[in-house]
Amino acid sequence: xxxxxxxxxxxxxGGTASADTLMNTHLPNSHDSGLGSEIQAKIGQHLRAMYDxxxxxxxxxxFMDLLAQLDxxxxxxxESGDK
Amino acid sequence: MTxxxxxxxxxxxxxxxxxxxxxxxxxGSVDRADDLVQETLLRAFANIGxxxxxxxxxxxxxxxxxxxxxxxxxxxxxxxxxxxxxxxATLTSNPDQNTHLDFEDFRTALDKLPSDxxxxxxxxxxxxxxxxxxxxxCQCAVGTIKSRVNRARRRLGELLAIEDVExxxxxxxxxxxxxxx
Numbered sequence: 001x002x003x004x005x006x007x008x009x010x011x012x013x014g015g016t017a018s019a020d021t022l023m024n025t026h027l028p029n030s031h032d033s034g035l036g037s038e039i040q041a042k043i044g045q046h047l048r049a050m051y052d053x054x055x056x057x058x059x060x061x062x063f064m065d066l067l068a069q070l071d072x073x074x075x076x077x078x079e080s081g082d083k
Numbered sequence: 084m085t086x087x088x089x090x091x092x093x094x095x096x097x098x099x100x101x102x103x104x105x106x107x108x109x110x111g112s113v114d115r116a117d118d119l120v121q122e123t124l125l126r127a128f129a130n131i132g133x134x135x136x137x138x139x140x141x142x143x144x145x146x147x148x149x150x151x152x153x154x155x156x157x158x159x160x161x162x163x164x165x166x167x168x169x170x171x172a173t174l175t176s177n178p179d180q181n182t183h184l185d186f187e188d189f190r191t192a193l194d195k196l197p198s199d200x201x202x203x204x205x206x207x208x209x210x211x212x213x214x215x216x217x218x219x220x221c222q223c224a225v226g227t228i229k230s231r232v233n234r235a236r237r238r239l240g241e242l243l244a245i246e247d248v249e250x251x252x253x254x255x256x257x258x259x260x261x262x263x264x
């Protein structure tokens with residue numbers, strides 16, 4: 001990663017930018033937040049990549065087992081009396 | 084109601100991977116996240132009667148999970164994320180991502196955010212909820228969510244810009260631990 005985007009955060013809006021960006025900000029276009037859009041795009045990418053990596057793991061067996069137990073028990077009986 | 088509607092059951096199952104991803108991002112630990120998801124499912128089944136069909140099931144489940152996390156959090160506080168159970172350790176592979184170091188920088192920075200900002204950012208930026216849905220889940224105003232997301236992004240940007248320069252942040256330790264394990 002390049003080191004050239006170090007100075008663009010502090011001197012951009014002095015912290016008052018939030019008032020107007022509040023109303024119309026979307027994650028993808030973030031240049032109005034006063035930070036480099038490059039770094040903001042990277043944030044979005046990383047965030048989704050991390051999250052999606054977990055999502056792709058699907059449904060672990062323990063949860064399918066749990067649902068099977070709950071099905072067998074039926075919703076009317078005591079709800080957490082397992083073990 | 085005697086039995087759970089199969090369609091509803093399928094919808095709940097479909098939401099589990101997302102619930103896990105959200106729970107891991109909240110708790111910083113896979114084990115605690117899975118316990119949270121389990122407790123969420125138990126609550127959901129026990130209270131399925133209070134879910135109104137046709138409304139947003141994922142948002143309902145996320146709300147349960149978040150409330151559980153919040154009440155637990157008050158009890159135990161957030162533990163220091165251990166490198167066995169943290170987000171980075173759950174990454175199975177990231178071949179198309181730049182480098183592993185990038186990821187660790189990012190995760191470290193994410194962990195530094197206040198939890199209300201982190202959850203807002205995750206809900207909107209990763210889970211794909213609208214600001215309105217995220218506000219429902221967090222039981223706050225839409226404007227509050229927007230400002231939390233903005234502050235989270237700004238803070239992350241600052242943290243990552245700094246780590247870009249330093250090149251080695253607190254991550255050095257993490258990598259040492261990972262390498263040792």
